[in-house]
Amino acid sequence: MSLPSEIARKIYAYVKSIVVKKEEIHEEKMAIEEDEKHLETMKKAVNELRLKINRQKERIHVVSEEIKGIENNISGQLQSLKEIKEEHEKGMVSPKYRYVEQENAATVYERVELESFLKSQKIRIFDSQIFKNPTEIGSGGFSFVYVAYWKNTTAKYAIKKFKETSKEGDIINKILYYERIVYILFILDEKKYSLVLEYADGGTLRDHLRNNIIVWKNQLRFAKEITSAILWLHDDEGIIHGDLHPNNILIHQNTIKLADFGRSSEKGSDCYNTEEVWGVMPYVDPKLTSCTPPFDGLDDDEQIICKILSGGREEPVLDTNVKFIELYQKCWEYEPDERPNISQVNSELNSIDSENNNASTVPYSKESEENFSLSS
Numbered sequence: 405m406s407l408p409s410e411i412a413r414k415i416y417a418y419v420k421s422i423v424v425k426k427e428e429i430h431e432e433k434m435a436i437e438e439d440e441k442h443l444e445t446m447k448k449a450v451n452e453l454r455l456k457i458n459r460q461k462e463r464i465h466v467v468s469e470e471i472k473g474i475e476n477n478i479s480g481q482l483q484s485l486k487e488i489k490e491e492h493e494k495g496m497v498s499p500k501y502r503y504v505e506q507e508n509a510a511t512v513y514e515r516v517e518l519e520s521f522l523k524s525q526k527i528r529i530f531d532s533q534i535f536k537n538p539t540e541i542g543s544g545g546f547s548f549v550y551v552a553y554w555k556n557t558t559a560k561y562a563i564k565k566f567k568e569t570s571k572e573g574d575i576i577n578k579i580l581y582y583e584r585i586v587y588i589l590f591i592l593d594e595k596k597y598s599l600v601l602e603y604a605d606g607g608t609l610r611d612h613l614r615n616n617i618i619v620w621k622n623q624l625r626f627a628k629e630i631t632s633a634i635l636w637l638h639d640d641e642g643i644i645h646g647d648l649h650p651n652n653i654l655i656h657q658n659t660i661k662l663a664d665f666g667r668s669s670e671k672g673s674d675c676y677n678t679e680e681v682w683g684v685m686p687y688v689d690p691k692l693t694s695c696t697p698p699f700d701g702l703d704d705d706e707q708i709i710c711k712i713l714s715g716g717r718e719e720p721v722l723d724t725n726v727k728f729i730e731l732y733q734k735c736w737e738y739e740p741d742e743r744p745n746i747s748q749v750n751s752e753l754n755s756i757d758s759e760n761n762n763a764s765t766v767p768y769s770k771e772s773e774e775n776f777s778l779s780s
Contacts, residue, residue, distance in 0.1 A: 470557045477534060532598065538563060551603060560603040601663070606655030613650065620725060624757055627728070629660035631750045637662075638746055642671040727756050 535552040541562075542549040550563045606612060609626070630653060637643045645652075645662065652664040720729045731752050737743045744752070 466558055470554065470559060473534065473555055473557060477531075480531065535561065535563065535600075560605075562601040562603045564599040564601060602656055602661065604654035604656040604661060604663075606658060608651050609653040609655060609660070610650035612655055623724070623728070624753065626660055628750075628753050628757065630662070631746060631753055633660065633662045635746045635750050638671060644669050644671055725756065727752075731756075 534555050536555050538550040538552040540548055541551050548565045550565065551560055552563050553560060634645065634648070637645060646669055647664060648662070652662065654661045654663050720733075731744075731749065735743050735749065
């Protein structure tokens, strides 16, 4: 027996309303899920913004502390200058403005004259107490090198303390700021002076070569930056570095910096003394090496020296640019007159760069750096 048509219509309408309601509920659920996703995205954005704000606050705090330190230093310098002026007006110089170093005989420098000279050369003076937490990071025959923080800041500096009087002090007036030279700040201690240098965040070129795969474009860039620095030293400042090797070439913010001028000499001076050769053997001028003291008794150095004298050189590394190899092999010539000068080296590197000469990626290895075959 069939249902009356009126009842059937009501049942159909009821069922249809249920279906519609389900669809509406489903759409609302989807909308809620979408809103929840959007809210989660907003939460992440807010958290990232908070992190950025916190980092900016930390940076502002660090900069504020650095500014305070600089202001305190300036105040101290102004007070020092005021006292110096008063002493000069009285016609005398106070003993506390003298720098005295006792060795075999007393060497006395007028601090007033030194400060005036350094100021004229735009080399700043700081009291050693402005630095904190010094940690030794290296040493050589003439100095110790420390890394230290500017007081109450996170700014790092390298401090070079000399073991004895060094030629670096004798030619300090010739080392001015240049983009390829480590910038020098000058500080005074009670007895001996120290140099405050830029802290090279990339370490030495030697370490960089040992720890990284060197792409050709970086090979060429490093070579051009080193050459540019040497050219500036030779032509503009009249200075010969005298001890250039990868441990004395630093990398700061991915840029080459020359360092350690302890063996530097003024151009034209008698800096090439064949009776006393100093330096790292694989990098010493082949015209100066000989199997005589001061290397007498050091077997490894003797072998290297004799091999250099007999024409032995480092083997070229595979996949290095051919024109680049030809250039540095010219620089290895035994006779100085047969080598290109630094201007010619600079021009040739620029030419190689402009011709867009490529080479494959070159992995560095210790064997390639020290590959001095000892066969005759």
